[in-house]
Amino acid sequence: MQIPRTPPPYTDLLPEILAPETWARLTDLGLFSPTTADGRYVHWDKLRHYPEVGGVRHAHWWAAMKLARAANRKPLPLEDKEGQRFTIGSPDELQRRTSEIDRDLSGRLSLPGDVTNEATRDRYMVSALIEEAITSSQLEGAATTADVARNMLRSQRRPRDHGERMIWNNYAAMQFVREHADEPLTESLVERIHEVVTLDTLPDEFEPGKLRTTDDVVVKGDNGLVLHRPPDHAELPARMRAMCEFANLGVPGSYLHPVVRAVLLHFWLGYDHPFPDGNGRTARALTYWSMLHSGYWLFQFVSISHILRRAPAKYARAYLYSETDENDATYFCLYQLDVIQRGITALNEYVTRKVREMDRARRLLRESGEFNHRQFAILSHALANPDATYTVRSHANSHRVTRQTARTDLNVLTERGYLTSRKAGRGLAYSPSPTLRERWNEA
Helix, strand or coil: CCCCCCCCCHHHHHHHHCCHHHHHHHHHCCCCCCCCCCCCCCCHHHHCCCCCCCCCCHHHHHHHHHHHHHCCCEEEEEECCCCCEEEECCCHHHHHHHHHHHHHHCCCCCCCHHHHCCCCCHHHHHHHHHHHHHHHHHHCCCCCCHHHHHHHHHHCCCCCCHHHHHHHHHHHHHHHHHHCCCCCCCHHHHHHHHHHHHCCCCCCCCCCCCCCCCCCCCEECCCCCEEECCCCHHHHHHHHHHHHHHHCCCCCCCCCCHHHHHHHHHHHHHHHCCCCCCHHHHHHHHHHHHHHHCCCHHHHHCCCHHHHCCCHHHHHHHHHHHHHCCCECHHHHHHHHHHHHHHHHHHHHHHHHHHHHHHHHHHHHHHHCCCCHHHHHHHHHHHHCCCCCECHHHHHHHHCCCHHHHHHHHHHHHHCCCEEEEEECCEEEEEECCCHHHHHHCC
């Protein structure tokens, strides 16, 4: 990966584009716009390869585009290493994406009952947390296969190597973020998130949860090229305080859409790189904290690292575009908003697939002919409620039958492996078999 070409200073080109003939041509062609004709917010490194429009030089097109962007740039409290502010623009694409994410994550998204039902939605959330834990670690180099990692997390087997420990830690960090989403962000909370993320994975000279004390940390591409040198370590405590103030809406006049704020929080920690290692995983965890803190409860089901891992170079390039074009963080925001939307799409596809599996299981159950109506009712309920518990008394009362009939119903289902039973007081408690749904889906 290479560092993008630095854009030509558009202010140097103003005398040329202000010439009456050039100005008129740029205006007639609609090039005084923050985006290309198809709505793309492109960097100079891409624009210079676009076909010329109406014979206009690329440099003049760039200057016209930058002039249009300058009118809507908003300064952010984040400063670069030279003390220059980062900014955020407001192109139509950013407004559209945040509006669509609002729609999809506000809780009005059409979801099946077993996702919105608190008693059953945990299995969806656990699957999402596992996916995020695995792919976030793989982005940072964990070599463990996804299947092995899933089995480890579901069985709660302790990690056996460095890669498994990274994934285990990421899973714990995501749970930690959920538990602390209602709290304000503090330096201590960020450090605790990092501590959970990096426990037993750092070299002996580094301590989890502690800011770096040197300036020898750099970000390199896969070809060894240095892509980013973070700010001086002596500045980190003040920068961390400023980041937390920004996250907690404590900067006067700095209102931003909550999703944009969450993305910028990710960018901020990634730019500062305050820890010797684990910065990427911590930054992604902070995105989840910010989204949940702002009330987007459905975001806990979305995996963003799953999307990022498909094209890690684009993730790095989004940072570089922002750094090389006058600290314009709009590039990173637009990329991350796209990632979030694709994560939402993946969630919808996952839920749709699971609902179809549920419907198929119920249909096969109904068509099997091996159950009476009472047994069909209890198995249908068990498919949708894997944590349910049944007793002879509850089954007898629900169907107005004798306890002996209820006991027979339940024991037959247990003998066939659809339910499990355990001692509960003087009687037995029956629960859905862990493999109940799989048995019907594989039929």
